[in-house]
Amino acid sequence: MSDAPEDSVPPSGGMTRRALMGGALGAVVLVAVGGAGRAFAGQGQLLRPPGAQDENLLLGRCIRCDRCRSACPRGAVDVAHVEDGFIHARTPKMNFRKGYCDFCNGEFLCARNCPTQAISFGFEPATAKIGMAVVDASECLLYRSGSNRCSKQCMDACAYGALSIGSDGGLVVDQAACNGCGACENACPSSSYASYTASGRRGINIEAWEGSTR
Amino acid sequence: MKRKMKVSTLRGLVALAIFVVTGIGLALHTGTGTVSSMGLDWVASICPLGALESLLGGYAFIPRVLVVLAIVVAIVLLFGKAFCSWACPIPHIQNVFKTKKRAATEDRENREAASLAAANWKDGVQVEHHRVNVDSRHVVLGGALISTAIFGFPVFCLVCPVGLTFATFILLWRFVQFNEPTWGLLAFPLVIILEVVVLRRWCGKICPLGALLSLASSFNKTFHPAVDHDKCLRDTNGASCEACDLACPEHIDPYADLGERPLSECVKCGRCSASCPVKAIRFPFKRP
Numbered sequence: 251m252s253d254a255p256e257d258s259v260p261p262s263g264g265m266t267r268r269a270l271m272g273g274a275l276g277a278v279v280l281v282a283v284g285g286a287g288r289a290f291a292g293q294g295q296l297l298r299p300p301g302a303q304d305e306n307l308l309l310g311r312c313i314r315c316d317r318c319r320s321a322c323p324r325g326a327v328d329v330a331h332v333e334d335g336f337i338h339a340r341t342p343k344m345n346f347r348k349g350y351c352d353f354c355n356g357e358f359l360c361a362r363n364c365p366t367q368a369i370s371f372g373f374e375p376a377t378a379k380i381g382m383a384v385v386d387a388s389e390c391l392l393y394r395s396g397s398n399r400c401s402k403q404c405m406d407a408c409a410y411g412a413l414s415i416g417s418d419g420g421l422v423v424d425q426a427a428c429n430g431c432g433a434c435e436n437a438c439p440s441s442s443y444a445s446y447t448a449s450g451r452r453g454i455n456i457e458a459w460e461g462s463t464r
Numbered sequence: 465m466k467r468k469m470k471v472s473t474l475r476g477l478v479a480l481a482i483f484v485v486t487g488i489g490l491a492l493h494t495g496t497g498t499v500s501s502m503g504l505d506w507v508a509s510i511c512p513l514g515a516l517e518s519l520l521g522g523y524a525f526i527p528r529v530l531v532v533l534a535i536v537v538a539i540v541l542l543f544g545k546a547f548c549s550w551a552c553p554i555p556h557i558q559n560v561f562k563t564k565k566r567a568a569t570e571d572r573e574n575r576e577a578a579s580l581a582a583a584n585w586k587d588g589v590q591v592e593h594h595r596v597n598v599d600s601r602h603v604v605l606g607g608a609l610i611s612t613a614i615f616g617f618p619v620f621c622l623v624c625p626v627g628l629t630f631a632t633f634i635l636l637w638r639f640v641q642f643n644e645p646t647w648g649l650l651a652f653p654l655v656i657i658l659e660v661v662v663l664r665r666w667c668g669k670i671c672p673l674g675a676l677l678s679l680a681s682s683f684n685k686t687f688h689p690a691v692d693h694d695k696c697l698r699d700t701n702g703a704s705c706e707a708c709d710l711a712c713p714e715h716i717d718p719y720a721d722l723g724e725r726p727l728s729e730c731v732k733c734g735r736c737s738a739s740c741p742v743k744a745i746r747f748p749f750k751r752p
Contacts, residue, residue, distance in 0.1 A: 273600030277607020284615035310522035313514035321495025
């Protein structure tokens with residue numbers, strides 16, 4: 251009647267030795283995946299959405315569901331790739347080339363849509379920082395070709411009065427006022443169209459800031 | 465036959481609809497998300513395994529996760545493992561890559577499971593399924609949770625074929641929209657293929673999400689396939705009909721739970737009902 255091999259007919263409900271061994275193999279692989287994820291985390295800190303500055307908390311809770319990225323009305327939340335380290339793949343990172351963070355006027359839609367509170371509420375734009383604006387003298391048009399060649403869109407874009415022109419005619423960032431919202435990088439005309447230099451950088455870029463981890 | 469087309473088509477459409485909703489979220493920035501968590505604002509579903517992992521990985525109780533997790537458990541109590549056949553993209557991916565040899569192997573396994581269930585019925589063997597069915601999947605689940613606790617991040621999410629299917633969809637979308645190539649476009653499909661095509665028995669033997677669902681599904685009492693014993697050929701003329709057993713992809717016996725695997729593993733696919741020659745299995749709205 252039944253020509254099934256013995257091992258395909260386990261005592262129902264109970265676990266056969268074979269099932270236990272097979273499952274244990276899978277479990278060991280997952281422990282290895284966890285270790286490899288940590289071991290090959292990649293260098294450099296990623297810019298995270300406001301409220302996700304605690305890197306351990308973000309990595310611990312993020313289930314890579316894509317909702318924060320999808321919810322961002324300005325398209326400033328981007329998704330990290332395997333190139334950023336396998337452990338970071340599909341986690342949110344900020345990309346100010348496509349948009350900048352206006353903190354949704356206090357709504358924080360990324361945090362509101364996060365199902366695991368990996369992005370937490372309570373980011374205070376006046377004191378907390380996503381990152382820090384850093385001027386790249388080799389790209390900034392004020393340095394490259396004289397102030398008359400740039401209409402300083404970055405200064406107009408900054409809502410926090412963090413940018414000014416220094417005595418040498420170059421850009422100066424007020425680190426206390428800058429919260430890394432990315433409006434300056436988003437507005438910077440350098441490395442685009444006529445001023446493109448293939449460096450991939452703009453005249454002002456938001457970079458990871460030590461103090462941004464609170 | 466007509467009904468079979470209807471149920472399987474419906475299942476395909478539901479699975480497809482989740483991708484459409486994901487696409488709408490991508491296009492309109494609605495924050496709808498993927499099957500890992502889908503919803504609007506704070507009203508959302510969440511992958512129960514992801515939720516557990518984020519509790520363990522974040523070393524903290526997250527009130528929002530607990531609330532959403534409770535809702536998901538309630539849904540599983542009501543609908544059992546319906547996710548597996550109605551929402552999960554993996555069976556569809558497996559179908560695309562199914563070779564003739566694989567199909568023949570599955571067919572043989574189905575026939576073996578069916579004849580086992582039929583023999584149990586004929587010999588009057590009472591199969592005592594454990595209250596909670598535990599197998600290799602649950603060991604994998606344990607490994608996923610332990611690894612998450614050790615390394616402090618949701619480890620299984622990293623390699624979850626369901627999550628990676630949606631991730632690949634998003635990467636393809638962004639590749640078209642922003643011309644943004646990444647190794648993920650190759651790496652994610654490779655992981656998926658390795659897990660669910662090379663390891664053909666992923667769903668039944670490995671999937672820790674299925675393991676978690678089956679734990680909650682052990683207490684599911686609704687939407688079970690219900691055999692009408694006034695119609696069933698086994699009851700009416702003692703025929704050794706195996707149609708429903710043969711049709712069941714989970715190796716369950718819809719007739720009297722005499723199969724290789726218990727009724728709690730039912731994925732509510734409706735194949736048994738569709739295959740019954742005398743339409744004796746009412747599904748999903750009646751119970752015995």
